[in-house]
Amino acid sequence: MLVLFQLLVVLFALFAILSVLSKKKEGLLGFKGTIFWILFWVGIGVVAVWPNTIQNLADRFGIGRGVDLAFYISIALLFFLIFKMNVKIEGLKRDLSRLTREDSLRDLDK
Amino acid sequence: MFLAIVPAYNEEKRISSVIQSLFQCVDEIVVVDDCSTDKTAEVAKKAGARVLRHKINLGQGAALETGHVYARERGAEFILHFDGDGQLSVEDISPAFEQLKTSGADIILGSRFLDTRSQVPWFKRTVLLPVGVLINKFFTGLKLTDAHNGFRILNARALDKIRITQDRMAHATEIISLIKKYNLKHVEFPVKVVYHEYGQRSMAGFRILKDLVFGKFMK
Numbered sequence: 001m002l003v004l005f006q007l008l009v010v011l012f013a014l015f016a017i018l019s020v021l022s023k024k025k026e027g028l029l030g031f032k033g034t035i036f037w038i039l040f041w042v043g044i045g046v047v048a049v050w051p052n053t054i055q056n057l058a059d060r061f062g063i064g065r066g067v068d069l070a071f072y073i074s075i076a077l078l079f080f081l082i083f084k085m086n087v088k089i090e091g092l093k094r095d096l097s098r099l100t101r102e103d104s105l106r107d108l109d110k
Numbered sequence: 111m112f113l114a115i116v117p118a119y120n121e122e123k124r125i126s127s128v129i130q131s132l133f134q135c136v137d138e139i140v141v142v143d144d145c146s147t148d149k150t151a152e153v154a155k156k157a158g159a160r161v162l163r164h165k166i167n168l169g170q171g172a173a174l175e176t177g178h179v180y181a182r183e184r185g186a187e188f189i190l191h192f193d194g195d196g197q198l199s200v201e202d203i204s205p206a207f208e209q210l211k212t213s214g215a216d217i218i219l220g221s222r223f224l225d226t227r228s229q230v231p232w233f234k235r236t237v238l239l240p241v242g243v244l245i246n247k248f249f250t251g252l253k254l255t256d257a258h259n260g261f262r263i264l265n266a267r268a269l270d271k272i273r274i275t276q277d278r279m280a281h282a283t284e285i286i287s288l289i290k291k292y293n294l295k296h297v298e299f300p301v302k303v304v305y306h307e308y309g310q311r312s313m314a315g316f317r318i319l320k321d322l323v324f325g326k327f328m329k
Contacts, residue, residue, distance in 0.1 A: 097168050097277055101176045104142070104162040105183075 009048035013041040112207070113186040114139045115177030116159070117170045118194030122148040128196050129157040135203040136190060140180050142173035150194075170260075171281025175274040182269060189269055193260040195306065202301040206263055209299055216268040216294040219254060219286075220261025224300035231305065249322055250287040254298060258282040258318075261301045268294050280321035 020037040023029040029037070047054045047070070054066035063069045114136040118125055125141065132139050141154040145167040155161045162176055174191060181189045188207070192198055202220065210218045222228040223239075230239070242257030258279065264272065271292040276284040289296050 093277070094275065096166065097172050097175075100164050100166050100168055101172070101179060104164050104176055105180060108160065108162060108180075 006048045010045050013045040013048070016041045111138060111184065111186050112136045112188045112190065113181050113184060114190040114192050115174060115181065116141045116154075116192050116194045117144060117173030117177065118142065118146065118150050118154065119144045119167070119170075119173075120146045120148050120150060121194040121196075122146070122150045122153045124196040125150055125154050125194050126157045128192070128194055129154060129159045131200040132190075132192060132203075133158065135200055135207070138184070138186075140177050141194065142176045144168060144170070144173045169278035169281075171274045171279065171284070172277040174281060178269060178272070178274065186269065187266050189264050191260060191262040191264075197303050197306060198261050199302045199304070202261065202299070203263075206261070206299045206301070209297060210263050210265065213297050214295065215297040216265050217272075217289060217296045218263040218299050219256070219296055220259040220301035221254065221256035221298045222259060222301065222303050223255045224298060225302075227300070227302040229305065230303070245318075245322070246283050246286055249283050250290050252286050252290050252296075254286065256298070259301065259303070261299075276321055278317065278321060280318045283318070283322055 017038055020029065020034055020041070024034045051066070054070055056066075058064070058066045058069040061069060063072070112135075114132050116125070116128065116132070116139060118141050121128075129139055129141070139159040141151070141159040141161050143151040143154065143161060143163045145164045151161050151163050160180075162180060164173065164176065177191075178189070188210070190203060190207075192203075198220070206218050206220070209215070222230055239257055243254065246257050247253045259282070262285070268289075271294060272285055272288045274281045274284060288294075
């Protein structure tokens with residue numbers, strides 16, 4: 001059962017890496033973003049195949065269980081991504097306001 | 111030149127009378143129609159105002175800044191912020207304008223609480239606005255008697271410095287914080303507000319707060 005689960009996670013991670021590479025090819029992801037996501041999915045695959053790695057890492061950080069370390073990292077990562085997305089959305093909103101404003105001034109009294 | 115900026119959203123019933131009465135006090139009126147779904151823009155144009163139309167509904171702050179950009183391009187010496195819903199009184203404009211000139215202030219801020227002419231609903235007067243005043247104090251460092259009053263007169267210096275980035279209602283607090291930042295001389299002036307409806311709903315306050323908090327993280 002565990003082997004099947006490991007296989008599925010590895011396949012999913014491979015699929016995710018291919019998707020990252022395709023987004024990079026389309027120009028939707030920058031160099032740093034591509035490296036980050038590839039490392040992230042490689043990490044997921046490694047932990048799935050060798051579950052002890054996360055436990056060893058947790059021991060080094062003085063955290064009791066490997067799953068707790070994974071949990072802390074996930075939460076930190078999610079908050080970071082939400083922050084990045086919010087900043088991005090705010091930037092897009094400002095661009096939209098600027099374009100709408102310029103458009104209204106161009107079309108004055110039309 | 112004294113130019114009035116009137117942000118408007120679905121005000122086809124009141125905008126015409128607002129414009130006609132404003133022409134007694136200012137040289138030019140620009141209505142910023144924030145993507146109304148009614149005939150606000152057509153009515154405003156017929157009444158003699160210049161009309162700028164947002165193709166997307168952005169909010170009152172964005173509409174005011176669009177008016178600011180227009181006013182800077184026109185080289186306006188003084189500008190008036192005046193709501194398009196007919197809740198403010200034109201009788202306050204001339205004395206406020208005089209006060210701006212005689213006091214040497216950069217900006218006049220209307221206040222409903224410096225006299226007793228405004229019939230402010232009880233909950234708003236005793237709960238929402240005092241909280242708004244405190245929030246403004248917290249975010250801006252300036253304590254005023256009113257929060258979120260749509261009546262303002264700016265001179266060219268204030269117009270140059272006040273560049274609104276808060277698209278929605280948090281612009282009122284942003285303006286005060288820019289006054290503080292650029293050390294603009296400001297004076298509060300009593301104005302009368304007549305309530306047709308309740309105005310902003312209580313929940314709008316939370317949205318303003320959210321915009322202000324998040325705005326702190328942006329440039």
